[in-house]
Every structure is written in C-alpha cells, then in structure tokens.
Amino acid sequence: MTAPVDELLLRGLTPTVLGILVRRGADFAAAEDAVQDALVEAIRVWPADPPRDPKGWLVTVAWRRFLDATRAEAARRRREEAVEEAGPGGAVEPGDVSQVDDTLQLYFLCAHPSLTPSSAVALTLRAVGGLTTRQIAAAYLVPETTMAQRISRAKRTVSGVRFDQPGDVATVLRVLYLVFNEGYSGDVDLVVEAVRLTRQLAAAIDHPEVAGLLALMLLHHARRAARVGPDGSLVPLAEQDRGLWDTGMIAEGVAVLQAALARDRLGEFQAQAAIAALHADAPAADETDWVQIVEWYDELVRLTGSPVVRLNRAVAVGEADGARAGLAALAGLDESLPRYAAVAAYLREKDGDPVAAARWYAEAARKATNVGERDHLVRQAARLRSAG
Amino acid sequence: MAKFLLLKHYRGAPTAVNDVPMDQWTPDEISAHLRYMNDFADRLKETGEFVDAQALAPEGTFVRYDGEGRPPVTDGPFAETKDVIAGWMIIDVDTYERAVELAGELSAAPGAGGKPIHEWLEVRPFLHAMPTITE
Numbered sequence: 001m002t003a004p005v006d007e008l009l010l011r012g013l014t015p016t017v018l019g020i021l022v023r024r025g026a027d028f029a030a031a032e033d034a035v036q037d038a039l040v041e042a043i044r045v046w047p048a049d050p051p052r053d054p055k056g057w058l059v060t061v062a063w064r065r066f067l068d069a070t071r072a073e074a075a076r077r078r079r080e081e082a083v084e085e086a087g088p089g090g091a092v093e094p095g096d097v098s099q100v101d102d103t104l105q106l107y108f109l110c111a112h113p114s115l116t117p118s119s120a121v122a123l124t125l126r127a128v129g130g131l132t133t134r135q136i137a138a139a140y141l142v143p144e145t146t147m148a149q150r151i152s153r154a155k156r157t158v159s160g161v162r163f164d165q166p167g168d169v170a171t172v173l174r175v176l177y178l179v180f181n182e183g184y185s186g187d188v189d190l191v192v193e194a195v196r197l198t199r200q201l202a203a204a205i206d207h208p209e210v211a212g213l214l215a216l217m218l219l220h221h222a223r224r225a226a227r228v229g230p231d232g233s234l235v236p237l238a239e240q241d242r243g244l245w246d247t248g249m250i251a252e253g254v255a256v257l258q259a260a261l262a263r264d265r266l267g268e269f270q271a272q273a274a275i276a277a278l279h280a281d282a283p284a285a286d287e288t289d290w291v292q293i294v295e296w297y298d299e300l301v302r303l304t305g306s307p308v309v310r311l312n313r314a315v316a317v318g319e320a321d322g323a324r325a326g327l328a329a330l331a332g333l334d335e336s337l338p339r340y341a342a343v344a345a346y347l348r349e350k351d352g353d354p355v356a357a358a359r360w361y362a363e364a365a366r367k368a369t370n371v372g373e374r375d376h377l378v379r380q381a382a383r384l385r386s387a388g
Numbered sequence: 389m390a391k392f393l394l395l396k397h398y399r400g401a402p403t404a405v406n407d408v409p410m411d412q413w414t415p416d417e418i419s420a421h422l423r424y425m426n427d428f429a430d431r432l433k434e435t436g437e438f439v440d441a442q443a444l445a446p447e448g449t450f451v452r453y454d455g456e457g458r459p460p461v462t463d464g465p466f467a468e469t470k471d472v473i474a475g476w477m478i479i480d481v482d483t484y485e486r487a488v489e490l491a492g493e494l495s496a497a498p499g500a501g502g503k504p505i506h507e508w509l510e511v512r513p514f515l516h517a518m519p520t521i522t523e
Contacts, residue, residue, distance in 0.1 A: 116482045117389065117482055118389040118436075118480070118481075118482050119436070121389065122436075140389065140480070141391075141439075142436075142438075142439050142480050143438070143439065143440075145433060146433060146436050146437070146438050146439065146480070147436065148436075149433060149434055149435065149436040150435075150436025150437075151436075153434075153435065153436055178389070180520055181519045181520045182389075182517070182519070182520070191520055220520060221520075234518065368515070369513070369515060369516060370515050370516050370517060370518045370519065371515045371517075371518070372517075372518035373518065374515060
C-alpha cells in the first residue's frame, strides 16, 4: 500500500506550483513558504495515500496553507475576500498555459542581481529546487538557522521585484554553475541537483548558452566515477580510467552542444563544453585533439579575456606544441593567479626540469584551496623529489 | 560562499593597541565587551553568515604517541609557549573582503576605558571540498 515518494518528481513540480500561487495573487515570500509546507506534507502523506494528480494536490494544499497563514494576519483581510469570491480552488486552473513562463520567471527572481551569490544559490535551491532549508544547510555545511536567515533575507531583498519582469539569463547560469561546482560533500547531491535545474531551465527557454551550460555539466558529470580513486584521491584527466566514463551522458552532452553550436551564437559555456567534449571524445589521453582544444581556448580568450582562461590555454598549448611553447604562453601571466604554480610545475616537468617542477608543485600545494588538490600536488612534488 | 576562521589569540598575535589585560578592566567594561561579542554573533546569525563560535581555556596539555603498548606522553602547560589560541568564530561569507571587514568589526570590541581593543585577529580560509570542475 505504501510506496516511497518520488522526491525528484515532487521537487520538479515546485516551480509550477509556486508560479500558480503567485499568479493567483499570493506574494512570493508567503507563497514560497506555503509550497515548502505542502512539499513536507506530501512526503508525509503520499506513501500511504498517493494522489491521482500530484500537481493538483500540491496546489490545493499549498493554497490552503497560504490562506491559513494569510488569515492569521487581519491586515490581509482584503485579499482573503477576493479569494473567497474566486471560490474554492481559486480562479486559475492548475493546467494554466503560462507555467513554463512561471518557471522561467522564478529562475530570474531567485538569481536577481540584487542578491549576493550565496543568497541567490540558497533561494534557487529552495524556491526552484524544492529542497528544504535543512537540506541546503547540510549541503553547504552551515547551521540550519543560518541558512534560514539567508533565505528569508533573500526573499525580503526581492520582495519589491515584479514577478513578470524579464531577467538576465547570464545571472541564472552563473548561479547554476556555482551550485554545480560546489562539489560532492553533504547528503544532497548538488551536482545532480544543478544538472536537474539546468535541464529544467533548458526546457523553459530556448537559449544556446543554457544548452551550453547543460552540455558542460553533462560532460563533466559523466567523468565523475573516474575522477576519484578508491582511496578518495583526485585522479587527473590524463590518468582516468576512461572505461568508467558514462558514455550515455557524454552522448547526450555532445548532442545538446551540437544543437547549440548550430545556432551560431557562441558563448563562454558552449566553448567550455566544446573543450570538455574534445576530452570526452578521445579514447586515450594521448589521442586528445589538443590542436582543436587550443583553438577553442583562443575563442574563450576572445569571449572572456580572462587570465584564468589564458592559464588553462598554456597547458593546452604545451600539449599541442610542446613544453617550450606552453612556457612561452605562460610567460607574462600573473604568478598570483589561482593554479599558476600548478601549471608552471606541469610545464617545467614536461620540459625536462624535475627540480624546478618539484619546487613549483610544492608551491602549488601551499596555495591549493581544497584538500583533494593539495594532496595531489604534494604527491607530485614527492614523486619528483624521490625520483631525483 | 567560503568559510573563514577568525582566530583570537591569548598570546602570539602582535600587541593590541588597547592592551590592558581583562582582569584590570572594570566589571562594566567586561559586561560591555561580552555584550559586543554576543551582539556581533547575533548580527551574523541574522545575515546568514554565522557558522560557529567557541572560546577555549587558556591552558592546555601537549600529548604525543610514545610507542607501541605505552600510554601517551603528556606535558605542559608550557609557560613559554608563544602561540595560545583563545577562541574562534567561523563565518561563511561571499568574499575574502567580507571576512576581513567582519574581523575588523570584531577587533573593535571595547576593552579598558570602553575604548576599542584593536586586537589582532587572524583570518584563515578553510580548504573546501573539491570543486566539480578542476581541469
């Protein structure tokens, strides 16, 4: 009689249900609280009593929660009367045609430029992703009360923003990229969640950079099983067991990317995905098409002008044209760039200078910002020094 | 979205501007100091930047392994130990600049004469989890 609740299906309905409440006249902050309550209620009730129409059920329960909360405030009597006139269930049917637009509007609102990156991430995960505050707090390793405050402040910040105001896709993509790149710590898999939210966005808007980011995520996510060794250590791309790559996911990423590139509106995420696709396409590390990868880095430099991109380009040049060419590409870049030391170490070793390389690896380990990288870099320094 | 440790030292940090030891303050000055610290933490809870705070006893024990089958060796406390941690606060903020700004505010806690201590706090970034995209 009882079946486990399909949490992904449930959470996938979040933006639609929230959009319906907002269109019925609920303000965003109150509607969002009501939808959270309904999700929690669904997880409690559905196993024993699954609804025939999950979305309709959620809309009804969330709307009732919203009304209860609203009734508690005498000052909001006017809205209550308007609701009663509309009758039970309200005036707008759940199957409203504008639900795709609503989803898109929610992404824009939660990534509004007035929000700090961490607030935008938290609000997106809750209001669009349907995660609970507790789950988000656990994923980011902060107390639940801290995350609750972050979310309620974020809601206050956007309270004056009109729901139907057009937003900027680029800010939404930055938020989703941040979620994706957060890593694997915690109970909630933020990587999977970021892929799901980007896929959902791609269904709501036809935009080559949204597709580019989705492709980039799929192509990186496909290598997940190969990126970490049995002892938990980082396995660099060249040493990964390519048999562990998820070929189905790679194929999907490549297909999404090709469709995006065909639109001929190149952007940063498409170019990055193209590089990831070239890596994914090589049956062995030494069969990688580095010449093409350098060309894509040239595009990326043109698009972004970013010194970090130039740094990564130096690695690719080192592979395509030899260590000397790579070191030449590195010359002139600021040594304080993140990972400069790691790139210098790699190219020095390739150039046949293990002593300098070991020194750069040790320096890179000191500057690493995460434990996995630090351990990997220390091991590289140790390998060179014990061989010498 | 990066965590930082704000470290407060009993000893080992450069000398504060208002360097009168706490036991020579008036009781009201001590109350004002503690209130400032609590208000600071409360404010960070409201901004969604607070993670943890902890005070430590000034005296500790050094412990080390002494070989198979033997109990660990203990020693100390050492009066001459240069660096003694008094406590910490952990914050989760958007930027390094924000961490420095908050440490500056915390360092302004009032001490003797109700004047800011201008105490040196150490700001240490956490090493975070491995990002998904590293190549």
